[in-house]
Amino acid sequence: MSPHASPEVVLHPDAEVLAAATAARLLTRLVDLQSHRAPLHVVLTGGTVGTATLRAVAASPARAAVDWSQVHLWWGDERFLPDGDPERNETQAREALVDALGDALPAANVHAVPARSDAVPDADAAARAYRAELAAHAPEGARAPVPDVLLLGVGPDGHVASLFPGKQTLHEQRDLVVAEHDSPKPPPERVSLTFPVIRSAREVWLVAAGAEKAPAVARGLAGDDVTTTPAAGAVGTERTLWLLDVAAAQDLPAAGTDADAVADGTTTGTRTGTSTGADDDASGATAAADALWARVDDYLAAVVDEPADAATVAAAAAASGLPDIALAPNQGRLLEILARTVGARRVLEVGTLGGYSTWWLAQALPSDGTVVTLELSEAHAAVARASLDAAGVGDRVELRVGPAAESLDALVAEEAEPFDLVFVDADKERLATYVDRALALSRPGTLVVVDNVVRRGAVVQPDHPDTRVQGVRAFVAAVARDPRVDATVVQTVGAKGHDGFALLRVR
Structure with missing residues (x-):
């Protein structure tokens, strides 16, 4: 997977804790990065957990520690619908976080994919406009900003952003933004960043909750072909994090150990998250070792x-x-x-x-x-x-x-x-x-x-x-x-x- 970062897996007991922990992780990372770099570029994702994460960011008192004037928000993909449509990722993100930040986040720092309008009649036009928006904020000699953190949801079929299995867009190497006219999920028209942008990100965080995601998560972490499991190709240059609840991790090697630990109450709350390095065949051994270490700590808790x-x-x-x-x-x-x-x-x-x-x-x-x-x-x-x-x-x-x-x-x-x-x-x-x-x-x-x-x-x-x-x-x-x-x-x-x-x- 070189020169990209080998994936790490962090487990949480359920989707609610996953969203809260991801929000806290994001706020902490932004504060850390702002101590030595500005501006920062963050790519948001939609979906149930993605939106819940943004609500948790808005609700956290730690959000005040971030200098939002030096943060730019982008979207990994968007449903091509009219402005304000409740199904748009932008609409959900504004209601969950952007509106709550108010003047702390300059309007010019929010880079939404253009909505359907008379001026932007189709998804191809929206893709061209978003490509131009990326270029306008790119450092000298580059075509787009380098995302500091890029969040992605993972679909039950293994898709990320609006890059779906079997689609030609998975192989796009030239265009940074593409239009999808025949999405297997409604609505059919969408706009998506491509792998050249995703793989340029310093950190890629894949967030998934629910048992229906488990097969795709397992394939993605096992290094499946990108044409059948696009999530397998989503890697960051410095870090690749899979942030999962126990249900989404249930098909991973040795994941049952962690699920049992959460279910029987041997570990509780957000401190149950087990971080495991996963890389091809080594992922099972590492996950099993981590689960055993955690259980030994639980057993020895009586000593402490x-x-x-x-x-x-x-x-x-x-x-x-x-x-x-x-x-x-x-x-x-x-x-x-x-x-x-x-x-x-x-x-x-x-x-x-x-x-x-x-x-x-x-x-x-x-x-x-x-x-x-x-x-x-x-x-x-x-x-x-x-x-x-x-x-x-x-x-x-x-x-x-x-x-x-x-x-x-x-x-x-x-x-x-x-x-x-x-x-x-x-x-x-x-x-x-x-x-x-x-x-x-x-x-x-x-x-x-x-x-x-x-x-x-x-x-x-x-x-x-x-x-x-x-x-x-x-x-x-x-x-x-x-x-x-x-x-x-x-x-x-x-x-x-x-x-x-x-x-x-x-x-």
Whole structure:
């Protein structure tokens, strides 16, 4: 599949949770990207889950963290109907999200496929106009903007956008936008982006829910021929994500294990999502391993005995639409044990999110202890503040909002008292910078924990296209030659998949 990204699969218990989690994932990705790139281009999809995702974006307080003036919205396909028709993807998206954003999203940033009108009498004319709209916003030397995130629904027949099995449009390599005059789904006339645009996207997210999608999902992930399963050809240059509910994943190898776990209640809520790397014949083995790791974590949960306050903090984050990327309870307990072992009184955390890891650290400190935690998003910080106050540890937490590098520089400039323990769980692109600043805020004996540094083994690939992987590789190279620390990296497996953490002790 090179040079495109091998697909990853993320499972959720049902369509409602899938839509909410996809919305949270999208908001977080936009915030992350805006820290180093603008403008951003997002391609939307229609359908039940696609529209529900947009409603969840509109309802999330985290939407305020996005600078919508620097986001351009496009559509992967459109039904060629009159303006305002309720069956148009644009109409549904406006009602679900665009209208709610109001003036925050400039009208000029919303690039709808032209509707049927006297000026645009047929789908071919609409395709020509949309092609011109893409060209008008393309960087110099290109024919279209590069989508940062491109969302696609998956039909029961395996179609994506309006690229249907057996159609000649699947083989289009020249035109970026095509008209479909004989769609097997009504209405017959449609306008669609083609694979040259889809495959140019940095990240392609395929979203599917329901048992009727399961055969197509399985074929797509198995690498079926594009002429029979178009979804198999939808891949991003940096990341390809299949975001599924359990029903849509039921035909995947070993997917029944995950379905059973959700059905019998061994895992609950949005934290059940199991991320699995899937690539041809390896997909079954990886999915089976991930399912087993998650079940072992569930079995060992009695050892951890997650406190009610911790579970409440996690539930508040999920209810607020924050992404499901917090620590698992056993990982939180590890942070607590490390804090108590070093006798920590001052802890620095880079990356607050909803405050789940912050809670584990704060409750491990003495009454005069402090966790200084850094969060980019004010919306995330607001959720964390409320949760930590409700859990009774807010008085031990100092939450600073803004880019982490700037907050760290401010702490250095303030000549802050050294920290006893540092936990870094933020964007990986700047990992080496964060750790370097943290070491300047440490003392001999300070323990530094850096999370997510194995990336499902992707760190071994020197030419990996994911900037997060390259950020981790830069961090590993820096630590390997840093005379200030003794360090190790430990691989981990569990409910959060295959990853690992670095442990540094300041000399």
